[in-house]
Structure formats: structure tokens, C-alpha cells
Amino acid sequence: MSVTQEYDLIVIGAGPAGENVADRAVKQGLTAAIVESELAGGECSYWACMPSKALLRPVAATGDARHVQGVAGATLEPAAVLDRRDAFASHWKDDGQVKWLVSAHVDFYRGQGRITGPKTVAVTGADPAELRARHAVAVTTGSGAMIPPVPGLAAARPWTSREATSAHKVPGRLAVIGGGVVGCELATAWQALGTRVTLIARGRLLGHAEEFAGQLVADGLRRAGVDVRAGVSATSVQRPAQGGPVTLELDDGTTVQADEVLAATGRTPRTGDLGLETVGLEPDSWLDVDDTLRVQGVDGGWLYAAGDVNHISLLTHMGKYQARICGDAIAARAHGQEPAVTAWADHSAVPQVIFTQPEVASVGPTAAQAQAAGRNIRVVDYDLGAVAGSKLFADGYTGQARMVVDEDRRTMIGATLAGPGAGELIHAATVAVAGEVPLDRLWHAVPSFPTMSEIWLRLLEAYGL
């Protein structure tokens, strides 16, 4: 028996984006319900960021310790690492998240949420209900792994990011198809845990990043023992019906045998079973939004989409950023006002940290992207390993830094750092980019000696300040 309930806002998808949309709206006086077909907390909490970083942090801590003379004996214990990961994934139980939703005064419905028409959502599953939104519906269902159309792959029971972040056994051999963030991070983790990893990438690694970053990550993976095959594609995959290893044929004529194969070649929107067709939208497509996260082409403007599902930036922190702005926009309009803040950073200041060894951290466009966008730029490069703080951090530190400067405005618009421990260095650049701080002013932001952050001084000096 389903009940009918009315809320100011109905959110479909209880990942970080959905939770933040609901929370912001409730804090501004709205009532809200959230619908989740799997676990409250979403992909990030159970099958992506949290478990992958729980696997990768011990790898980094071990690597960091091993590169400091005077520290001996640091070794990775795979079983303990997997236990740690289980704890960070809350053992795939969402009690904590559900409790948080209750404390945030958001009503939780467990089940599949489907739009049935303007401002109406039907929930089927554990908590069946007919929900009606007074003001808005927000879709925050995220994305799922894409299985590329390689003959035999789908039938070979491939791992996706889900299995690769939640597996409880260390496979003997793992073939990774895809040289992007997911492929590189999970190759790093499993190789360190004892798996022999082969990484198969159609092009160079980390194709969206500065080329030097992909090169340093490829070097790092090879040093760790990963068989990196760049510029190669799988043409077929076979796994015997009765089980056993998979065999991949590659377009360079070689073959790879592995116990598991990970498909890490991209994402698809989770919009197939949302009832989008009832309001004139295309199922299985990404949702186009404006700067207040309102979905385009829906009469009445009551539908919003934040996070992966709008395809702007498939990153948890950008999903949360959009969610804050989306929740605020919904609340403002419910109160008869226009939103004061729109999603500026989506276009100009997207940061990303890739937790490989070395780490890669970036914000804003790469040099190539800025050039393609017609910006008048100057590129400044500096050896991250030449900074005193880096030398102290790790003996024989290897890394590289790049700053992209808009010459017309004399501001930093992009930056990329690759090196051990680089992940925490990038937020300084994100503040500079988002704050549009002139270089002449950045000159007075003195980095502490001897930290790695002195790279920002070196880049300004190299620019000519």
C-alpha cells in the first residue's frame, strides 16, 4: 500500500549531491524527501571515492615512508588494507547515512523513484509512496560504469569500478581496460596489494590532464611493476563459460591473460528508469542544466539535476558544489526570489586530485584546453622536485608543475602538479583561480619555508615577478 505525501522538494538519489541538495533546502525552511534505490550515501561512499582512497592511502603512506632515508621496514599488509577499506565503506551498510538524513530532517524513502508527470514521483520498493512536490524535483542519480563494446567483454563478467573498489580477494592477475583516472588509480592500488596488473589504454594515460602528468603516472606504474600498454586497444575478450582466466586479444597482435578484467572506460548516466519520458525528456541521456542546475526544456522549471547526471564534472566535490547551489536556488525560488549565487566554478575552476603514485592535482584548463578556448595564455613550468620542501619530503623526489596564466588579465587560470603529496597543494591554486587574484597580488602570498608549497613562489619567479 502506497501513501501520498507532499513535500516542497523531492530528491531522487541519495548520494553526496542528493544529500546536499536536500540539506541546503531544508536549512532554508523547505520540506524534503529523498529516494534511494540502493544505499543512502551513494556510489562515492561504497563503490568509488571512499573505498578507493581507503585502498590508496596505505599505498601512499608506505611509498612516502620508503622514500625517506632513516625510515625502515614500511610494508603493506593487504588483508589489513582490505579491512580498512571495508570500514571506510561502512561495510556497505547505510545506517549512518540514514541517521544523518533523519538528523537533517529529510524524509528517506528506500526504493526506485520514478517521475510520473510534472512534480510527481512514484516510489516502488521497500517504502512505496506517491510523492508530490510543491516546488521542485531534483535528480541526483549519478552515473554508472560503461562497459565498452569490445566483443566478449560483457559476457566475461568484467569488474567495473564497483567490484574493483569492493573486492574481498586480491586477484593474481588483473587486466585494466582504460587509462583514465579510474584505471590508473585502481591499477595503482591492486598492483601494490600484490596483483600483477596489465593496463591497456587506447591513447596516453590521463588523456584529459597535461601530458607530463600522464607520463609521470605511466612511469610510476611501470616502476611499481604494472605492465602499461599505451596506444593499444582490446579487440576481444574471452572467458570460458565454466569459469577460469580471461584472455584479451589486443590490436597490436598480443594477448593478455588475467584472472579479472576491469572495464574503466567511462560512465553512463543513471537516467534509464526514472520516468523522464513522462515529462518530455530522453531516458538514458545526460540532463542538460543551466547555472542554477535547472534542467533545460521542462515546462515550469520545476526539475533540477546536480552531480554526475548533468555531465558537467563527474567529480564528487563538484557534485556537492552544484548541490549547494541547486538547493539554494530551489529554496530561493520557493521563497519567490531569484538565486543569488550560480555555479561559476563549473566553467572555470574545477579541481581534481588523482590519487596515483605520483599524485596528480589540477585546477582549471590545461594549456591545450585554454588555447583551444582562444585564451591569450602563457605557460610556466617548474620542476617540483627542485623545491626544498619536496627534497625533504622524499629523497630523489620527482615531480613537475605547470601554471597557465591569462596574459590579458594577468591571473592564473589553471595549474597542474604531479608528484608525491601533490594532492593537498592544489587548493592554493584553486583559491587563486576562483578568486581571480592578480599575479602581482599573489606575490604577497608567501609560502612557508621549507614546504612544497614554495612551488607557487617558484612559478611566479619563473613568470618574471
Add this chain to the structure above:
Amino acid sequence: MSVTQEYDLIVIGAGPAGENVADRAVKQGLTAAIVESELAGGECSYWACMPSKALLRPVAATGDARHVQGVAGATLEPAAVLDRRDAFASHWKDDGQVKWLVSAHVDFYRGQGRITGPKTVAVTGADPAELRARHAVAVTTGSGAMIPPVPGLAAARPWTSREATSAHKVPGRLAVIGGGVVGCELATAWQALGTRVTLIARGRLLGHAEEFAGQLVADGLRRAGVDVRAGVSATSVQRPAQGGPVTLELDDGTTVQADEVLAATGRTPRTGDLGLETVGLEPDSWLDVDDTLRVQGVDGGWLYAAGDVNHISLLTHMGKYQARICGDAIAARAHGQEPAVTAWADHSAVPQVIFTQPEVASVGPTAAQAQAAGRNIRVVDYDLGAVAGSKLFADGYTGQARMVVDEDRRTMIGATLAGPGAGELIHAATVAVAGEVPLDRLWHAVPSFPTMSEIWLRLLEAYGL
């Protein structure tokens, strides 16, 4: 036999400040000589930042590794740590620095430099010379350790920061007098290397920092095994003339025995033997400067002072900052112009990282300092251990963060972070403070998930954004 040479600029003291003053001036077309009575590279390179951080980094790497489940066996090897420190102190040889000076086209004079009158400097020692400055003389002689007037201390052959950063044997017991940065850092290092350390502090630890930072460092030292005695002073120190342990009597009636005693209670200017009296200045005093680093009260304005010796901020990176501005100012005036850039950060955006366990990183005034200065502030606190990136960084992460907001201008003017790995997080705040980025704009500086830098988002949320 001494020669007479003329230069546009004469610099006395070849530490980081002196090197940067000379380098900046030469890059703008001036000729320059630099005089050094000890080693080119200065205190920082041989007896301060570099060797102390070379000792402390292995301690941090070991501590970080031990706090990640899945990493086993990380142990400190004291002999290897001391070897590493020796390498970072270039084995107390300055060949590399002298070579750098040559490459920077700065003439190097080894010897004691003394001002003999306006724009003239006599060098006695290895490279005797009479030097004449066409435009300016810069004093960058830094500071030395102060031995506090505790009866018997000076006669007990105490360690200063010099011995404590360059010692080749790990003492069995070390008594540290002073709970400031030097005392806390070196207590951290030697306790980790096997010494039983007693830390004697007149007041609370890190008295210039936010109180929670000193408390967390005291907790960390105690956990590491240091006998922290805060609120206590030494009243006498005795070491038998024939050698053997020192005995300290404290004003709480207790005594401490130790093999070495470290005096870490402050610094004195190195201006005693510079000939300052020949140009109307007081020897042994700090040198008062304006925002272009020009010494006050000297006719003709030809004397400059950068770094510790002007007593503005006794920090290498601020000395280097001043040196860049000083070198530029000297060059500008030599070319008949007024300096374009003055030392703004000296007053408003001084960052500092203390490499204890936990680390303490700060920029700008503390809450108490801002209040004392009459600013209309709001203080925002947040548990640094509650951020996902911190939990991932170390199991059971303990830390604390504070942001000081100027409510009239709605900008961050100060921040303090205490916690493992906090040192590289502070530069983001330094950019915000130096850039005077409005909080509403900082809202678009999205920290990457899951990094510790998300603390900056949490602080803004806690503020009410």
C-alpha cells in the same frame, strides 16, 4: 693586503635573505658583492630550517605510516636519520652556495664585514677588502640564539639551536629550556631519535599561536614520551667542571638531570660587530626598517636590512620575501625610480609552519591578536579530524582548525590548522588572506574530495555560507 672595490650594492651576510637581495639587484643590472663570516647559505642551511626539517621529516613519515591500518613495520633508524641530516646540511660545506653566487654574478668575500662609514664596508678574514657601495649596503646578518640569564646556564656549555640541529650523537637525556617553535620542534626530533627529553616552558607551549595548537602539540609530545613541564622555569643549572650530566633546578622545587641542555628561549640580533656605531646606529640592536626595508635614521637612505635582523618576522620565507622587495627597491632607486612594491605581507599575511607532531600551520593574526588590534572579527572553529580526507590520511586523526574573519570586510584575515600533514594546507589560506578574497568568492574555490583541504569548505559552511 686588502684591495678596494666598488659595487652598486654590498650585502653583509650570505644567508637566504642576503642571497636574494643580491640576486634580485643583479638581475636588474646592478653589481653586487656579498660578505660572509661563516658559511654562504647561512643559519638556515646549516643550523636551522634545513637540518631540523631533515631530522623531522623521517619522524613525520614514520608517524604517518604508523597511523594507517595496513602499513606495518615503519621504524626510525637514528643513524640513518643523522646521515640524512648531514646531507641536507651539505656536510657544513658551502661549495654549492658559493658556486650559486658565482652563477648569479655576485662577488663573494669570505670574512667579517664591518661598516666603516657611509656606503663603505671593510672585510677582514680570508678575503680582506675595502668595499665601497655606489648605491646601497644591505645588512642581512640574521640572528643568534639567546642564552637566557639562568644562573650557571652559560657555564654549563648549553646546546643552542646550532648544536641541537648538528649534533652527531643522540644524547641519552636532553633538557630543553623554552616551549616555543625551536624547543617544540627539537624536542620532537630528539625524543623520536631515542633521547629522553624534558621540556621546560615558562608558560604554555607555542605561546604566540592559538591556544588549541599549543595544547595539541603538548599532547603529542607527551604521547611521544616527552616530559613536558609547562608553567615552570629553571632557576639554576649546574654542570661539574670536569664534565658529566647537568642538573637543572626548577621553580616548582623539582630538579631535572640531563646529558645536554638546550637553550631555546629566543634570538638576539647579529649586529654586535658590524660597525653600526660609525653611522649613528646602536650595535647589538635590531634594525628598524620601513616597508622598502630601508633602515630608519640613516642619512642618505643607503642602508637596508632584510631578514631576522630587522625583527619583523624571524622566518626564512619572510626574510626571502623582504629580500626580494629590498633588492627590487635598491635597484629601482639606483635607476632613479621609487619602488613599485612594498612589503605588505609583513603586516598582514605572515605564514608559519611548525613541524611538530602534529604540525601547526598558521597565517595572519590569531583571534586574540586580531581582537587586540581592534578588528571586528568572527572566529570559526572546526574539527580537522571530521573531514573525510583527514580520516583517510590517518586512522583516529586528531586536529583542529580556526578561521578568523574580518566582519567589516567579510574576508579571512587569519587561520590556524593543527594536525598531521597540516603544513601544506595553509598556503590556500595565505592566498585568500593576501588576495583579500571575499568569503562569497571563496565559496567557489571547491576543495577536491576527499582531501584534507575540504576543511576550507567546512569552515565556510560553519560560517554560514
